[in-house]
Amino acid sequence: MDEAFLKQALEFGQPYTERGEVASYIPELSKADGRELGICVRPIGGETVRCGVWNRRFTIQSISKVVNLAMALERFGFDAVFHKTKMEPSGASFNSMSRISDTEDIPFNPLVNSGAIAIVELLGPVGLEGMLSAFRGLCSDPDITMDEAVFQSEWTHSARNRSLAYLLQSKGLIGENVDETLRLYTQLCSLSVTAGSLANLGMLLANGGVQPETGRRLLKEEVVRTTLTMMLTCGMYDGSGEFAVRVGLPSKSGVGGGILSVVPGEMGIGVYGPSLDSKGNSVAGQRVLEYISRTEKLHILDRYTR
Numbered sequence: 001m002d003e004a005f006l007k008q009a010l011e012f013g014q015p016y017t018e019r020g021e022v023a024s025y026i027p028e029l030s031k032a033d034g035r036e037l038g039i040c041v042r043p044i045g046g047e048t049v050r051c052g053v054w055n056r057r058f059t060i061q062s063i064s065k066v067v068n069l070a071m072a073l074e075r076f077g078f079d080a081v082f083h084k085t086k087m088e089p090s091g092a093s094f095n096s097m098s099r100i101s102d103t104e105d106i107p108f109n110p111l112v113n114s115g116a117i118a119i120v121e122l123l124g125p126v127g128l129e130g131m132l133s134a135f136r137g138l139c140s141d142p143d144i145t146m147d148e149a150v151f152q153s154e155w156t157h158s159a160r161n162r163s164l165a166y167l168l169q170s171k172g173l174i175g176e177n178v179d180e181t182l183r184l185y186t187q188l189c190s191l192s193v194t195a196g197s198l199a200n201l202g203m204l205l206a207n208g209g210v211q212p213e214t215g216r217r218l219l220k221e222e223v224v225r226t227t228l229t230m231m232l233t234c235g236m237y238d239g240s241g242e243f244a245v246r247v248g249l250p251s252k253s254g255v256g257g258g259i260l261s262v263v264p265g266e267m268g269i270g271v272y273g274p275s276l277d278s279k280g281n282s283v284a285g286q287r288v289l290e291y292i293s294r295t296e297k298l299h300i301l302d303r304y305t306r
């Protein structure tokens with residue numbers, strides 16, 4: 001895969017930016033330029049390829065849920081995590097309340113807001129500083145910081161997530177520390193990354209948790225397997241099924257416009273395109289990934305027919 005190919009993929013995706021809108025429910029996010037599009041691809045042991053607006057800093061938003069999940073699995077283990085959430089696609093929007101209503105005891109999965117807030121409670125003792133250094137390490141990006149303006153903007157418009165957090169408390173899934181948990185969840189959503197940082201994280205996951213350059217294991221193999229499975233089945237919210245058919249790669253989107261995609265055993269991909277569809281997924285980013293996956297036969301099931 002070279003730069004000329006990525007340029008073609010971005011040209012294919014560009015018109016789709018017109019079909020979506022930047023997020024506005026967090027007012028600060030509405031300042032993004034919806035026409036921007038960029039990509040970074042990091043093959044394991046190969047040359048990094050980049051194109052378009054790949055080095056724009058934007059907030060990671062829900063892609064933080066991937067790191068939160070991996071860290072919680074790593075530190076507290078499988079049972080502690082899946083005591084808090086199920087492992088099922090929710091088939092509902094990212095901040096749905098209906099999917100943890102009276103009839104459901106626990107959130108559907110760790111990659112929707114309700115599940116992620118429950119997971120972040122586990123990470124309370126790690127704290128913002130500990131999590132920041134985990135994000136910097138896993139994304140090989142020492143420049144990740146918290147975007148204070150985005151944090152304040154979301155924090156002052158967090159009624160929905162606050163309701164979810166109190167609902168979780170009423171079910172005994174989080175304790176007395178609702179405010180602290182929600183603050184940490186929101187701070188982690190406000191970390192600034194680039195398509196390059198996401199590609200680095202993707203490459204680490206593609207390589208089973210071992211950093212290819214140093215040979216250092218940062219995540220256990222089974223942590224990576226569980227995390228990638230959750231991304232494949234639940235990473236694009238209520239668009240996860242269609243995305244799995246069209247692209248077929250474990251991926252996670254965020255309302256900041258990022259998509260993290262992983263080609264297991266081969267490469268990590270980071271995409272930035274802040275114009276979103278109605279489900280909160282980058283509208284053009286999904287098309288770019290579809291173009292790449294189809295052309296290069298990267299769909300995980302293609303490997304059996306290619």
Ligand code: GLU
Pocket residue numbers: 060061062063094095113154161186189253254255256280
């Ligand atoms: N911080 C956002 C929220 O909790 C993340 C949502 C997303 O990226 O999908 O509403």
